[in-house]
Amino acid sequence: MILLVAILAGLAVGLFIARLKKRPWTVPPLHKPWLVIIAFLPQFFTLYLPGTRTWVKDDLAAAGLIVSLALLLVFCWFNRRLSGVWLLALGLACNLLVIAANGGFMPISPQTASRIVLPEILATYGNGDRFGTKDILLPPEQTRLIWLSDLFLPPKGFPYQVAFSPGDVFVAAGAFWLMLTQGKTLKATKIRMVKDRE
Amino acid sequence: MKNQISKLFVFTTKINRQHIQVAFAFLALVLFVLGAGAPDDGGGVLPR
Numbered sequence: 001m002i003l004l005v006a007i008l009a010g011l012a013v014g015l016f017i018a019r020l021k022k023r024p025w026t027v028p029p030l031h032k033p034w035l036v037i038i039a040f041l042p043q044f045f046t047l048y049l050p051g052t053r054t055w056v057k058d059d060l061a062a063a064g065l066i067v068s069l070a071l072l073l074v075f076c077w078f079n080r081r082l083s084g085v086w087l088l089a090l091g092l093a094c095n096l097l098v099i100a101a102n103g104g105f106m107p108i109s110p111q112t113a114s115r116i117v118l119p120e121i122l123a124t125y126g127n128g129d130r131f132g133t134k135d136i137l138l139p140p141e142q143t144r145l146i147w148l149s150d151l152f153l154p155p156k157g158f159p160y161q162v163a164f165s166p167g168d169v170f171v172a173a174g175a176f177w178l179m180l181t182q183g184k185t186l187k188a189t190k191i192r193m194v195k196d197r198e
Numbered sequence: 199m200k201n202q203i204s205k206l207f208v209f210t211t212k213i214n215r216q217h218i219q220v221a222f223a224f225l226a227l228v229l230f231v232l233g234a235g236a237p238d239d240g241g242g243v244l245p246r
Contacts, residue, residue: 001239003231027219033226040229072234092234099236106236116240124246132238150238164237171235175227 002162006172010179017180028183031078039071047133058130062104065134069096083185084178091170098148098165105136107149108163113137115153116161135163 018025042064046056053061069092076089099106108131114122131137140146150163 002237003235004228007227007231027223028227030223030226033222036226036230036233040233043233068233072230075230088230088234095234095236106238108238113238113240116238117243121243121245129246132240132243134236135238150236160239162237162239164235168235168237171231175231178227 001160002164003168003172003175006175007179010176013176014180014182026182028082028084028178028181030082030183032075035071035075035078039068039075042068059104061130066096066100066104069099079183081185082178082183083181084174084176084183087170087174087177089174091167091172091174094148094167094170095165098145098167099134101144102136102138102149105130106134106165107138107143107146108132108135109140109143109149109151110137112151112153112163115156116163 015025045052046061046064047053056064072092073089073096076085076092079085080089095106110122110125113125113131113135125131125137127137127139127142129137135150143149148166150165150168152164152166152169154161
């Protein structure tokens with residue numbers, strides 16, 4: 001949800017700037033977009049689709065998530081020349097690192113989790129239990145690379161409470177930048193500006 | 199009714215290869231952020 005907002009915000013600002021400059025906005029020219037669909041399939045079946053996620057064992061779901069993230073990193077390599085993709089790749093790499101270091105799921109501390117679910121629900125979970133879609137409930141002393149885990153929260157009283165990682169911040173920033181610049185590099189934009197002047 | 203059908207026909211003929219490519223690129227980007235990100239808003243967290 002929070003990441004989709006980044007795409008929409010990038011699109012809105014990109015459209016606004018394009019209109020100001022009287023230029024058409026074009027979708028970023030992604031290379032091998034089918035690779036994303038293939039990469040997402042393991043997550044779709046093991047984490048999202050209710051019919052299959054219930055009978056998939058945690059080990060298989062963890063392996064599926066890591067394979068999926070690795071394939072997305074390959075997609076980033078094919079699109080490395082598009083602006084914003086390096087931010088997407090950085091965020092993805094951060095999440096992949098912390099997920100791989102903690103048994104295949106994103107760690108979240110009980111303290112952070114207490115802000116996003118009711119205490120009576122949280123009380124039914126123990127250390128090491130899967131929590132939400134991609135998370136695992138782990139106390140800070142048992143978490144590897146804790147500074148890359150889901151440790152950020154919006155201010156108390158904010159209507160939408162969500163735990164997110166530094167990797168998520170980079171992914172959101174990358175998606176925003178990619179949509180804003182339409183994937184064009186700074187160099188390409190400068191060349192275009194010079195041509196426009198001529 | 200006939201008019202509406204003809205309008206629909208005109209609309210569908212306007213959907214060309216480029217439109218499909220744009221939709222596909224958007225889908226890829228949405229799936230990328232859903233796949234790469236791991237935020238948790240507590241949705242779907244049920245009592246065990």
